[in-house]
Amino acid sequence: MEGETVELIRAQLRRLRQNAGLSQEDFGKLVHFSGSQVSALELGQRAVDRHFLKRADEVLNTGGLLISLLKMAERDRQPSWFRPWLDAERQAQQIRCYQPTLVPGLLQTENYARAMIRTDDMISDGEVEKRLAVRMDRQSILVGPDHPKYVAVIEEAVLRRADEGFRGIMTEQITHLIECAERPHIHIHIVPTSVSLHVGLVGPFALARGGDGGWVGHLEHQLGGEVLDKDEDVAILLSRWESVRSEALSRRQSIELMKEVMLSWS
Template identity: 55%
Template sequence: MADVPGPLAAFIVGEIRRARGANGMTQDAFGRAAAFSPSHVSAVEGGTRALTMDFVKGADRALDNGGLFERLVVKLGVPSWFLPWLDAESSATQLRCFQPTLVPGLLQTEHYARTVLRTVDSLTDDEVEQRVKGRMSRQSILTGERPPQFVAVLDEAALRRTGDGLGGIMAQQVAHLIAVAELPHVHVHVIPTGSGLHVGLSGPFALARSTQGLWVGHLENQLGGDVIDKDDEVATLQARWESVRNEALPRRQSIDLLKEVESQHGPQ
């Protein structure tokens, strides 16, 4: 299961520990009720083991609180529709992501992510900051001991957005893309504007391959997102992935284009 974002995890763990104590439950008794070993409970409470959604749900069962902690994570951390994809993403051995209008979340800088999230008028400043922290926390999967192979395809138009105050943010973002693209397990490919129309312009999507070799997809829209796990629908996304990947420039040429775009955005 996906890790709860770090800043939020510390708060949730503290509340779980207090609730356990208020109910007079030892770590052993709590672990049995939550389906985790006492050592696992101790490690989570001590901060040496990540808090996962699996543990949060187990805590809710053990404390019989009607799902309070899961609701807190959803309210304060990430949208509920995104949690199933986080589970798939965090344990994937391979990730494929296509974005025609934005830089993929796993490759965003903090300033870029904040600017994108602030376009959602319904989010408060605190909610924006929580989601920025969560997005930055997600990126740790690319720098862990066994990171997935991550291949991202994005449209050149997403890199050339301009506007008041956006030039410096975009220059920093493109510089970050160039740096990350040099990692051996990260491949960034750009579809040049001259490619014209292609199937990917219908919308963004992502694919994740599990340790068991199974693929799932993710589709995001204006109202939320869906995890795609039906064989025929996954096959359709894989076919579309091949199409957009074939439209993109090779890895080295993509990096050269990124460098050209960076210079046009001006100094960071």
């Protein structure tokens, strides 16, 4: 992880430690690192990591400053096309998401998300954990005081894609979906397999409505994604949303179907 924000993290860490009257050795003992490891972190010879910064925030009583800066650094590492969507998510009053093949990222459990990220065999274990941390952090918008209304439409086939080795992760994931669906601001609707064809099967998409009432769209594909804000593009996605939503079950019927899927495994 490179960039100005990371250098700011190192500078703030050094300043906070010195203001607390702690040597690198003494501070290291408190955060379960050696003095030489602390020195390497402050000098940029060792990568900063979430576990260390979380412990440092606790020891230095920073109110979570260092972890907040880390989240900013992780956002800076995101592809340029994705950053506008992250901003739209954070500022949204309503988010709509359709996923024909996966559980939507904002609703994924840590184990499900890790398994999905690991399907890309071109990235290292360290990068998997970094991407996982970013995805889990994104989910905080659904539990904060200014949370948006979140509506997800998912294909039933997504729930049933679970062989013997993956069934434990899927049971945990569906349990989490049911728990989310019981919250008043989260609506999850399942398109049953009895619906053979509809326009949404062309691909996943999401929509976010900001405080000004305007919508922004997001499309995913194999090489990343695309953020759309032109009126004509957004109008098409809103129309397709109405189409896929009309094919889905009600909230209560969807919860019952999710329970039924898990029951069929036992």
